[in-house]
Amino acid sequence: MTILISVGGLSKTFTLHTQGGAEIAVFDDISLEVRAGECVCLHGPSGAGKSTLLRSLYANYKPDAGHVVVQHGGDSIDLVSAEPWEVVEVRRRTIGYVSQFLRVIPRVATTDIVTEPAIAIGIPADEAHAKAKALLARLNIPKRLWSLAPATFSGGEQQRVNIARGFMVNYPVLLLDEPTASLDAANRQSVVELINEAKARGAAIVGIFHDEEVRDAVADRLFKVGQSVRKSQRNMTAAEPVA
Ligand SMILES: Nc1ncnc2c1ncn2[C@@H]1O[C@H](COP(=O)(O)OP(=O)(O)OP(=O)(O)O)[C@@H](O)[C@H]1O
Numbered sequence: 001m002t003i004l005i006s007v008g009g010l011s012k013t014f015t016l017h018t019q020g021g022a023e024i025a026v027f028d029d030i031s032l033e034v035r036a037g038e039c040v041c042l043h044g045p046s047g048a049g050k051s052t053l054l055r056s057l058y059a060n061y062k063p064d065a066g067h068v069v070v071q072h073g074g075d076s077i078d079l080v081s082a083e084p085w086e087v088v089e090v091r092r093r094t095i096g097y098v099s100q101f102l103r104v105i106p107r108v109a110t111t112d113i114v115t116e117p118a119i120a121i122g123i124p125a126d127e128a129h130a131k132a133k134a135l136l137a138r139l140n141i142p143k144r145l146w147s148l149a150p151a152t153f154s155g156g157e158q159q160r161v162n163i164a165r166g167f168m169v170n171y172p173v174l175l176l177d178e179p180t181a182s183l184d185a186a187n188r189q190s191v192v193e194l195i196n197e198a199k200a201r202g203a204a205i206v207g208i209f210h211d212e213e214v215r216d217a218v219a220d221r222l223f224k225v226g227q228s229v230r231k232s233q234r235n236m237t238a239a240e241p242v243a
């Protein structure tokens, strides 16, 4: 199967300029390839760098070294060195990202938030609205909420609006940061079905799933994040007898 996203030598250290320049080394020399139709689950303890890696794949964070090459409309684009306009285009058409929390402009209706990514790539409004309604219904968002802004929605309702928005466009690549964290069993099942449908149409998915049942239902393989520390420790140990 085609490799849709290819990561190599990726390293990220945060420098906290407002806190005496403290440095937090998150990961080092990560390599990962994700193929069409495959779901890779990032795992590792809290603080290991899973969300940081996912955000780096979406070009939200700029890594210090390495590449994130994505297949975008027949071209290979390295998001680490891409121009801002290229990143915008890749996000519009190729990579969808469901963050853990919904961040939206106040006073915009749920249906408009959900349809927006489809309208942005030229899908006719009636088609986009039909799809949005179908997704909101599958995710059990009560109809009476569809015309309201989600600011006052419950955590789980907001997360489901976020998921509906993320699945509006049939993106070739999907990044999911704990999409089921605040959902009940029935809604988790709806999300599992959406993910498996996306895989079946050939999407390459990178996700973080705390829920073991969800992980077992969608993941083809696990990718451990946070190996960098252990790796450097291993290197130190290996180097000792030589030194
Ligand atoms: N914007 C940032 N600025 C500085 N440090 C950050 C930033 N984002 C994350 N970090 C640090 O990077 C490390 C990894 O954080 P990250 O959120 O990627 O972990 P995670 O594996 O997703 O954890 P969790 O399972 O708790 O969500 C943490 O030590 C965190 O403090």
Ligand SMILES: [Mg+2]
Pocket: 050, 051, 052
């Ligand atoms: Mg996280």
